[in-house]
Amino acid sequence: MRFFIILTCQLILLLAGLSSSASTYFVTFKYKTSKGVSLNNPSAYLTDKSIRRRISQRIIVDSSDLPVSRAYLGIVRSLGGRVILSSKWFNGALVETSDNQANSLLLLDFVKDVRLVYSDFSSPKDCQFDKELSCVENQNSSTNAVYGGVFDQVNLLKGGFLHDNGFKGRGVTIAVLDAGFSNYENDAAFSNLRNGQVVDVYDFTTQKPKLEDNGNHGIKVLSLLAAMLPGNYCGSAVDANYALYVTESEKYEQLIEEYFWCVAAERADSLGCDIIASSLGYNYFDNPLMDHAVCNLSKQVVPISIAASTAFKKGIFVVVSAGNEGDKVWRYITFPADSPDVMAVGAVDRDGLLGEFSSIGLPKTVKPDVVGMGVAALMIDAAGNVVQGSGTSYAVPQIAGFSACLWQAFPFLSAVELKNVICKSSSNYSNPDNLMGYGIPNFEKAYQMLKLEHNPTNRHVSVSPNPFTRSITIKTEWVYNGVVNYYMYNMQGKLVKAGHVSFAEGFTRIDDLESLPSGVIIIKLIFGDGSVEKKIVKQG
Structure with a gap:
């Protein structure tokens, strides 16, 4: 048939x-019906970093991961x-x-x-990007020897505290989904990225594995994350790794861009990215038949919102712009900011006052989730100039970058836990609303809250023998006495054994492991003030 x-x-x-x-x-x-691939062999379509993210956050590989x-x-x-x-x-x-x-x-x-x-349309809409105000000559903003004129926007979030303590995003990979990254390879402000920190690039609008001079918006967003001009400018996560993906075309506004975004998020997931920073939002298109409606907000029926939630459920922390519709007929957040899983970011000025353009949430909702400085924010454009601009787009990379720094400090957190502690640290946490959500995050406060709960240290744990057959001995390099819960996962993220053991003078032993499946196993040890993961191999 x-x-x-x-x-x-x-x-x-x-x-x-x-x-x-x-x-x-x-x-x-x-x-x-993906022939040749299986849920039992995720390394065929996911990187080791992506698999480890799932294991660490207890996320099981499922059919949506199959090609x-x-x-x-x-x-x-x-x-x-x-x-x-x-x-x-x-x-x-x-x-x-x-x-x-x-x-x-x-x-x-x-x-x-x-x-x-x-579809071809005779009257394409202008892409609704944020407003660039002027090149910066005279700043009313505060300055200091490290941050220059961006001190105000860093200080508003208390992000400098994380930098001062050595947390600048190292080991965290941020996927930036935007409209173009013109001249980032030649701009002196991004020289710090030319040591291998850009781990992947792709233009989904042209289906080419390279970034052409196709837009100025993405480079400004990237500068707020990664640019470094000593004494004049410092991004929020200058030591992080980056995947740069073009999903937005400046030639048209059509629904296909939401699917470009989705496929880019899939690539970020497969690569093992930890954070998605996206300063894009959608409501109206060139073809009115594709337009979204306010009544669909929060209903998870729009492609980009579904994709953003899926990424979060894969363990990726998703940070998106709330939208610049606050002073327009639409008024409300755009898609995917409506997803309950993403961190939607609104814009305030240096004094914490909401920008009149910043999109608000539906009545009786807490959206946007948080706000950052997106009114008269400073960034670097494709010509290498420090410029001033306004838009929720420019608040996103500040929140995403300092989140990467916080995650570096507490790498055992899940995306859910990271989002929760950032909200709890925010200025309006006790009285959130649909204007500023939980308010302005305080990353110093978030760090202190986590330190009280986890007190992370550089923990060195050895497991022997490795490979093993029946039992393992675990040794801590610090003298530890007490009970520790442990969880063992296979490479598909499936829990294969769990229990608890007692450490005496830094030693313990786990027996009766003959029944474990052969192959690579991740053991996660939960101490009272932190956790440690080790990769071990079960033989025969």
Whole structure:
């Protein structure tokens, strides 16, 4: 029957002719039949860093991690569709084809839905980016020897405390999803990134593994994270690693960009990124048929909001802009800021007053989640100038960057725990609202709260023998006495054994391990003031 349907579709496509203009559709498949890959072998499609993130946060690899069926993609191509990108989270693909051919795809028994996401439109909307005010010559802002004119925006969040204590994001990977990163490779302000800190780049709008001079917005956002001009400028997470992804086109505003965002988030997840920083939001498009409605806020029906929640559920801390609709007819946050899982960021000035443009949440909701300085914030543009601009976009990288610094200090936190402590540290935590959410985060306070709870130290634990067969001995390099809970996970994130042991003078032993499955196992030891993970190998 399927063979007959495919032949019928091919005939329909031939009869349809080529007169219909090509559009792009998202084709959703009903099933996942990924041959050659398995949930039992996640290293085939996830990096070790991505797997370790899941294990650390007790997240199990599931079918959404499996790639899209190559067989389905092959059939779509054979019927005349050009597959642009595939999405494993949405189990489908962006397909360029004629309108008539798109209707024919619905006849395939494995196709669930076909949705228009891009079409030629005679009057494209201007992309709604934030406002650049001026090159900075005279600042009314405070300065100091480390931060220069950005001292106010750093001090508002008490981020300098983390830097002063050596936490500048080292070991944390931030994926920046934006519109373009023109000249970052040549700008002196980003010279600190040219030592291997940029771990991946991709332009999803062109499907090219390189970043061309295609926009100024992303470079300004990146500067707030990573730029360094000693004595004049310092970003929030200058030691972090970065993946730079272009998902927004400055030539059009169409639903396809939400799917670009989703596929970029999938790539960030597979790579092992810890944080997504995205200063993009959507509500209106060139084609009014694609427009979103206020009534859909918080309902998790918009693609980018679903994707943002999925990323968070994979253990990624997702920080997004609330939107600049506060003084417009729309007024409310845009998508994906409505996702209950993301940290949506609004904009205030140096005195903590809400910017009139900063989007608000629906009545009786706590959105945005927090706010940062996005009114007259300082950043660096593609020409290397320090400029002043306003928009919730510019508050996002400050929150995301200092979150990376905090995560460096407490690497055992889950994304949920990180988000919670940042909210608890914020100025309006006891009385949140739909204007500023929980308010202005205090990263020094968040650090102190976590220190009281966990008191992290540089812990060195050895496990022997490794590989092992029946038992292991665990030794701490500090003299530890007390009971410790332990959890053992396989590389798929499945819990295979748990229990507790008593340490005496820094030693303990776990027996009766013959029944554990062979292969790599992650053991997580929960001490009273922190946790340690070790990779061990079970033989035979």
